[in-house]
Amino acid sequence: MPQRTFLGYFLGLGTWGFGGPIATVGYMQRDLVERRAWLSRQDFLDGVALGQTMPGPLAAQVVMWLGYLRAGTIGALVTAATFIAPSFLLVLAVAIVYAQYQGLPVVQALFHGIAPAVMAIIAVAAYKLARMTNHRDLRLWAISLVLAVVTALTGAEIALLFIAAGLLMIVLDAPPRWLHRPTRAAAVAVPGLGPLAGKGLVGKALAAAAGGGTLLAVGWFFLKAGAFIFGSGLAIVPFLREGVVHQHHWLTDGQFLDAVAMGLITPGPVVITATFIGYLVAGWQGAIVATVAIFTPIFLGVVVPGRWFIRHRGNPQIQAFVKGATAAAAGAIAGAVVVLSRQTIADWPSAAIAVIALGLLLKWKIKEPILVGLGAAAGLALHWPL
Numbered sequence: 001m002p003q004r005t006f007l008g009y010f011l012g013l014g015t016w017g018f019g020g021p022i023a024t025v026g027y028m029q030r031d032l033v034e035r036r037a038w039l040s041r042q043d044f045l046d047g048v049a050l051g052q053t054m055p056g057p058l059a060a061q062v063v064m065w066l067g068y069l070r071a072g073t074i075g076a077l078v079t080a081a082t083f084i085a086p087s088f089l090l091v092l093a094v095a096i097v098y099a100q101y102q103g104l105p106v107v108q109a110l111f112h113g114i115a116p117a118v119m120a121i122i123a124v125a126a127y128k129l130a131r132m133t134n135h136r137d138l139r140l141w142a143i144s145l146v147l148a149v150v151t152a153l154t155g156a157e158i159a160l161l162f163i164a165a166g167l168l169m170i171v172l173d174a175p176p177r178w179l180h181r182p183t184r185a186a187a188v189a190v191p192g193l194g195p196l197a198g199k200g201l202v203g204k205a206l207a208a209a210a211g212g213g214t215l216l217a218v219g220w221f222f223l224k225a226g227a228f229i230f231g232s233g234l235a236i237v238p239f240l241r242e243g244v245v246h247q248h249h250w251l252t253d254g255q256f257l258d259a260v261a262m263g264l265i266t267p268g269p270v271v272i273t274a275t276f277i278g279y280l281v282a283g284w285q286g287a288i289v290a291t292v293a294i295f296t297p298i299f300l301g302v303v304v305p306g307r308w309f310i311r312h313r314g315n316p317q318i319q320a321f322v323k324g325a326t327a328a329a330a331g332a333i334a335g336a337v338v339v340l341s342r343q344t345i346a347d348w349p350s351a352a353i354a355v356i357a358l359g360l361l362l363k364w365k366i367k368e369p370i371l372v373g374l375g376a377a378a379g380l381a382l383h384w385p386l
Helices: 003-016 020-035 041-052 058-100 105-134 138-154 159-173 175-180 182-186 191-197 199-210 214-228 233-247 253-265 270-312 316-344 348-364 368-383
Strands: none
Touching: 003 020, 003 058, 020 041, 020 058, 020 105, 041 058, 041 105, 041 270, 041 316, 058 253, 058 270, 105 138, 105 316, 105 348, 105 368, 138 159, 138 316, 159 175, 159 316, 214 233, 214 270, 233 253, 233 270, 253 270, 348 368
16 A cells, blocks of 8 residues: 555544554554455464564554564654554643643543543453454463463563563473574574663763753663563553652652553553643653654564564464563453553543443444544543532
């Protein structure tokens, strides 16, 4: 398809792709694999598996991967920028208003209605991704179940479990090569971590410079957030709160919760919360620095091992690792639904909105933006202060 059409899809996805990374991956699987057949199922699953071994949010990683498949590093950069731009501009605009009119009760009212609807969207997307990944392989379903339970209990996605699941499938599906070449088999997981290995000296230099100005401090903090936190906003949000509220004292707890709400109720990746926080800390320069910093290690984690991944993905060990890691991803997504639901569905109106939204999705297959709009209206009706 023409480049304009390709980028147009991701511009639309970044504009209307409500539901966070899990739901967004579900949209891409539905639109690009099932409906339009722009890429093969295997290419898509490769992107999901690669994303789960790299730092950062899954949706942005898959978008970068698809751009990389089309036009290499430049393709990944342009596609990612197209996908991120709408949510960046929207969050920046709201942050500008918020900075002048602190509190914004409308944000809280909207969140009370949108969050349960989003939970329903994520739950359906998680089920579809698990079904597409695991088929009838009981081993993969067992991996998904274990990861779902672990994620639900701990409230975090544990990166080593994704790697362990991949290595387990290597042992089960391709034991001869793995047994004879243990070093190479282990390398399935190691090259993806290459971009992080070289950050030691750079990290020390940035840490030393961070004391010289707020912008450097913001850049260094969000670079760490992007480089060392694996998974979706589940893992990133607690890390951000600890640093933003308790370590640096940039925001209050209330301001931080408003920032997280903006990341959840706007389309695009949840980590766009960095834009909101960056603006509150250091104006528009802080917004740009925070956004670029948090996405830089995510970008490197896709494009640096990308060529290696493409060259070796026909290897039986690679294929086995991909199956295990992707099954683990599906399980972690299901566990994330449980954790997020506990945090966002705290009363009977929220529970009612979630159940109704789930019914609308399953029975009438209502479009996600319309569902989010209905949830927003319900939130305003039920929680808008009189």
